[in-house]
Amino acid sequence: MSRSRRDVLAEATARLREAGVASPEHDAAELLAHVLGTTRGRLVLVDAVDQPALDEYAVLVTRRAGREPLQHLTGSAWFRHVELAVGPGVFVPRPETELLAGWAVERATELVDGGSAPVVVDLCTGSGAIAKAVADEVPQAVVHAVELDEAAHRWAVRNLAGTGVDLRQGDLATAFDDLAGEVDVVTCNPPYIPLDAWESVAPEARDHDPHLALFSGDDGLDAMRVLERRAALLLRPGGVVGAEHADVQGESAPAVFAATGRWTEVRDHPDLAGRARFVTARLAR
Structure with missing residues (x-):
């Protein structure tokens, strides 16, 4: 079973917004890109998300809604021109x-x-x-x-x-x-x-x-x-x-x-x- 990228992102964004996350659209997209092994800018090339990715994504969205830092979930943060493990x-x-x-x-x-x-x-x-x-x-x-x-x-x-x-x-x-x-x-x-x-x-x-x-x-x-x-x-x-x-x-x-x-x-x-x-x-x- 798979779901459309748009629906998946919309649902995750709504959940993060309800949880008080300051940047729900950005964070929902970053987490999905992380799960799919791509970048936020290239998510537009993804039409559908399959079940294994949906399951992994659901776990990360739940943790972000619990206000775990986004960077802890992805394991990295960009700072100027360098990437940092965090x-x-x-x-x-x-x-x-x-x-x-x-x-x-x-x-x-x-x-x-x-x-x-x-x-x-x-x-x-x-x-x-x-x-x-x-x-x-x-x-x-x-x-x-x-x-x-x-x-x-x-x-x-x-x-x-x-x-x-x-x-x-x-x-x-x-x-x-x-x-x-x-x-x-x-x-x-x-x-x-x-x-x-x-x-x-x-x-x-x-x-x-x-x-x-x-x-x-x-x-x-x-x-x-x-x-x-x-x-x-x-x-x-x-x-x-x-x-x-x-x-x-x-x-x-x-x-x-x-x-x-x-x-x-x-x-x-x-x-x-x-x-x-x-x-x-x-x-x-």
Whole structure:
């Protein structure tokens, strides 16, 4: 027995929408493409879905309706130009973070154009997304990354294999003492959700992403304060740091850097929706 692709997608989309999934049409199509071993764009070439595929698809749609992350069900996520393996135990990279990675790529490329091999450190690397993107787009860069959580570190090992990235397991507060004063660019997507904001977090993140990657003290800025101190130690004079934050921290996150007197050019940057998204600063010379 088989069913038409249109009917299958329509039914799955309706179910995901009823479950509160933010992008039901997209997710229904991605899951069907995954089951059929094709791409979402090529689904139009599929007229009918046979019973074995229908059975597999029904299981995945049920799990997505239960708010398991789409990327956990497909096992992968695209980030800029690289594909990442993801699953339980690691933070799923968000499209917004691609902007921070792009900023890091631009700063590193400027140094390459100036005749040097930039040293880049990615703290709280998680899946290795930013580190892998920088290594991919700026092959002249010497890239280092660190992750504290054991499960997330295992995913980073898998994703960064063969990239040349120096991956370590450890705490951002103490990582890379051996690179003190030698780093050109520091990036970080730290935890930044206040502890009392638990109920406001989407189930996909709250119930499936590691809490170590989500929550950071009463105001969500504990990790940002640690990052500020560590970046000041790692960077050479004139080096730069970029860090993602919550959209409500467009003033408070930059203030962490501005208050210390160690930084110049402290600026906040919006995401594609115009929401405050990441802060950058340059270490004073």
